[in-house]
Amino acid sequence: xxxxxxxxxxxxxxxxxxxxxxxxxSNSPPDAVHALNVSRLQSADVRFFSLWCGGKLAACGAxxxxxxxxxxxxxxxxxxxxxxxxxGRKLLRFxxxxxxxxxxxxxxxxxxxxxxxxxxxxxxxxxxxxFCGPFADYEENAFSSFMRLPLNENTLV
Numbered sequence: 001x002x003x004x005x006x007x008x009x010x011x012x013x014x015x016x017x018x019x020x021x022x023x024x025x026s027n028s029p030p031d032a033v034h035a036l037n038v039s040r041l042q043s044a045d046v047r048f049f050s051l052w053c054g055g056k057l058a059a060c061g062a063x064x065x066x067x068x069x070x071x072x073x074x075x076x077x078x079x080x081x082x083x084x085x086x087x088g089r090k091l092l093r094f095x096x097x098x099x100x101x102x103x104x105x106x107x108x109x110x111x112x113x114x115x116x117x118x119x120x121x122x123x124x125x126x127x128x129x130x131f132c133g134p135f136a137d138y139e140e141n142a143f144s145s146f147m148r149l150p151l152n153e154n155t156l157v
Contacts, residue, residue, distance in 0.1 A: 049061055049062065059091045110146055131147055
């Protein structure tokens with residue numbers, strides 16, 4: 001297994017991100033879909049990572065810097081053949097450490113409320129995230145859940 005800082009150009013990565021966007025649009029109205037497209041994931045304020053296992057893409061995820069010390073998890077996705085095997089957790093823990101190493105003190109995320117998102121919310125809760133209100137430019141809506149993880153010395157990861 002290896003995790004790499006990715007420039008979001010590999011065809012497998014683009015295919016996984018397109019699948020991610022399709023699922024988001026299938027489970028939420030357009031104004032409640034906050035997933036980033038490929039070009040936005042290539043922005044200077046985003047660090048995108050891919051996790052590879054045996055030469056195959058297993059998962060991806062990104063850190064978006066919100067301001068000097070706050071960040072947001074974006075585009076967390078495990079490939080179909082790798083779900084339920086711990087790769088998402090490994091990548092999440094890596095992203096938390098990267099955020100901390102980058103000087104972030106708080107890490108946020110927005111995820112959906114449809115049943116499709118239940119496993120993701122369980123993962124985030126098990127790693128110390130707690131539900132919170134909207135952050136950054138988000139607004140309260142029936143389709144989103146917001147979560148926060150303080151990145152201090154007491155954070156488990």
